[in-house]
């Protein structure tokens with residue numbers, strides 16, 4: 263009789279080996295969720311967290327055309343926008359007044375590459391490039407008492423060096439490492455910035471620069487189960503090399519009627535639960551696993567059972583501009599749903615304790631702002 267532990271027993275104790283991760287993915291969702299819950303409870307306890315944030319979509323101009331995206335616009339399209347400095351300031355102050363902690367700056371990929379009018383607009387505000395404007399906006403957020411987190415798509419090493427001193431963390435969804443999804447007829451065919459090698463390289467450089475980083479997997483855009491595991495393992499390898507991944511978002515595709523994937527099937531609650539559980543079981547325990555509650559309004563309990571420890575950013579002031587038809591839940595309702603499963607819901611900072619404690623991840627100039635908000639969150 264073999265004395266080697268079964269894959270399920272191994273997964274109960276800690277992250278499984280790479281070959282075992284693929285075997286695990288073939289197992290029953292119920293068994294995966296049970297193990298993931300156990301691992302989550304041991305590492306994160308009976309507290310689920312969220313980041314009180316304001317979502318600032320600096321521009322929706324984007325040179326990519328992902329088949330599922332309803333956010334992007336080209337110049338002149340109805341609904342095209344770029345937030346002016348006055349709008350940015352107004353939103354930041356409104357957000358602080360409403361108790362937000364995080365300023366999430368989010369935008370399409372490298373808009374200045376494609377659009378001349380946008381470049382002229384930036385120059386009229388005194389900025390040569392988007393990254394200059396983002397740096398200014400982050401400084402304004404800090405002055406307003408908020409902690410910036412920027413997800414601006416692909417950033418160069420130089421851009422990240424410029425943004426690190428004014429951001430507590432940066433983010434880029436890896437989405438999926440499958441090259442197949444970039445082929446003709448697939449969702450990333452017209453999205454040059456979704457080439458997996460590019461996204462892996464930016465995530466790697468963020469690690470080299472010791473930047474606390476948010477990654478994520480997008481579930482249900484035509485990927486196979488194996489490709490999901492490839493993606494989670496790629497994130498784990500990057501984290502093990504640099505220790506910089508604070509959280510991984512497991513985001514389910516939702517169809518938007520006006521997009522090429524408007525009639526595509528969305529992933530089932532069971533499929534999403536299995537992916538959440540796999541993510542928890544494959545990643546190291548210190549990496550936070552989150553799923554957005556607004557994209558899964560009927561599945562809060564399912565997500566908790568599948569092993570999440572976090573709901574990501576929830577805004578009391580701004581809509582989810584990426585998924586505008588899916589409003590964020592009222593906190594009270596979410597708090598009750600968590601309590602029904604035996605969990606407390608608590609606000610958190612947009613940077614995790616392991617990066618606050620380790621040397622070199624957070625610029626020392628950000629410490630006073632972090633300490634002030636940490637104290638505020640700890641005060642009932």
Ligand code: SF4
Pocket residue numbers: 324325326327328331332333334369370371415453455
């Ligand atoms: S998902 Fe992001 S990169 Fe793709 S088209 Fe939309 S804004 Fe651009």
